[in-house]
Amino acid sequence: EQASLIRESQYQKAEYKRLEKEWKKRLEELEMEVRHFDIEIERLKTERKERSAALQRKLFEQFRMLNAQGEVKDLYTIFEQTVQKVPPAGAGECALPKLLQYAYLHQLKPLAMAEFWWGDSPKNEIRHHGYYYPSCKGKCEPILQHMLQGLEIDENPLLNPVHEEEELEIVFEDEWLLVVNKPAGMLSVPGKAEDRDSVYHRLKKKYPEATGPMIVHRLDMATSGLLLVAKTKEVHQDLQAQFANRSIKKRYVAVLDGAIIKTEKETKPIAEKAILIAKDTVSTKKTAKAERTGSTGRIELPLCLNPLDRPRQMVSSEHGKEAITEYQIISESERITSESENTFNESNRIDESERSINESRKYTRIVFYPLTGRTHQLRVHAAHPEGLGCPILGDELYGKKADRLYLHAEYIEFRHPIYGNILCIQKEADFHKKI
Incomplete structure (x- = not known):
């Protein structure tokens, strides 16, 4: 077996x-x-x-775009001079190039042009019904650079120096670093046009012995407020590390263009925060006792660049980076609109009747505490329907134009890289008493 x-x-x-x-x-x-x-x-x-x-090439070659001088270029020839080299999908299909093409084909001379948004805002981008918006940069700008040749057009206002005669205010300074009050409309660092006025240019000229990049962080050109500057490379590295580990605390004050109606957005309460009501201060105290008023909340909307409409940012759960903002509503008031603002409002809105009565009469003073530092973070979180749904007053990218963007970096708190003490610096916004 x-x-x-x-x-x-x-x-x-x-x-x-x-x-x-x-x-x-x-x-x-x-x-x-x-x-x-x-x-x-x-x-x-x-x-x-x-x-x-x-x-696609065959189709784009059929788009033979004219300009006011009678010159003709197809889309492939136009986009050969751009970074992407080839036209993006949908190029040539936008309203303005089509209107210009019609005018040139029928021997008409364009005198003025504007584009406005009609209907609800797309989910990821921010658009307001009846508001004027410039043409997108990715698809339309290269085409319009060709089509507008031969027409008399206004100078680019961004190329005109705004603060050429204005002295840059220094709020705090010692031998290692300084904090300046950047005015609205001035660049933090030079952009593509190297000769444009910027905080970096001003300070590099004032402190020729300074080493390193100097500018520790940036503010949008339209935003005013406190900007931290290092005089040595080592101090710059230390402060950058503090930003990286989120130990630096910042506070922004803003005025929203309207009243926040959608209170259901305030679903994530935040911890009690001390609001410094005092005027310009430089302190070494870490805390300040003050009143807390109004509603608080937290916004978490991931952001990324809109590749076809730079420099606008968009909300994207797929491609966006984490962006977190805590906020506190300070007050809501009736707005007395100035004559200059009325001019801006009428030039950036097609029909006053399309705007709600509530929005036209109210403004909201608010404080922001950004926990991350994404480009246009506060502006998008304020304007987006899934954020506060109420743009910052004067935000020509995500709302409507005014005499300035009513956003100011009023407070910064950080550890001194050399002495180790905590510095608390505050500068009141110049629009504090204006509204």
Whole structure:
């Protein structure tokens, strides 16, 4: 009986090896078939891509855009001078290029033009019904640079120096660092146009012996307020590290263009925060006793650049980076609109009747505590329907234009890189008593 079991075991082992070899061979044959299909799929994908590109090129070559001088260029020729080199999908289909093309084809001379948004805002971008917006940079700007040649157009206001004669205010200074009050309309650091006025240019000229990048963080050109500057490379690195680990505390004050109606957005209460009501201060105390008023909340909307409409940012759960803002509503009041603001309002809105009575009469004073530092974070979190749904007054990117953007970085708290003490610096906004 034992011999029988041994023979049966040997047979089963041999059968197992035979079956293993047979199925291994079968699997290899199937893998070869799959590889054949994979190769064919990749070939078809490549062919589809090539055919699609050829068709797109053929279509874009049909877009032969005129300008006021009678010159003609197709879209491929126009976009050869851009970073992307090829026209993006939908190029040439926007309203303004089509209107200009019609005018040139019918020997008409354009005198003025404007584009406004009609309807609800897209989910990711911020648009307000009836508000004027400039053409997008990704698709329209290269086309319009060609089509507007030969027309008399206004100078770009961004190229005109706004604060050329104005002295840059220094709020705090010692031998290692300084804090300046950047005026609205001035760049923190130079952009593409290297000769444009900026805080960096001013301070590099004032402190030629300073080393390192100097500017520790940035404020949007339209935003005013406290900007931290290092005089040495080592101090700059230390302060940058404090920003990276989020130990630096900042507070912004803003005026919203309207009243916040959607109180259901205030779903995430935040801890009690001390509001410094005093005027300009420089202190080494870490806390300040003050009153807390109004509603508080927290906004978490991931942000990324809108690639076709720089420098606008957009909300994107897929591509956006984490962006968190805590806020506190200070007051809501009736707004007495100045004559200059009325002019701005009328130039940036097509129909006053389209605007709610509540929005036209109210403004909201609010304090922001950004926990992250994304580009345009406070502006988008204020204006987006899933944020506060109420743009900052004077925000021409996400709301409507006024005499300035009513956003000011009024307070910053950080550890001194050399002495180790905590510095608390505050500068009141120049619009504090204006509204």
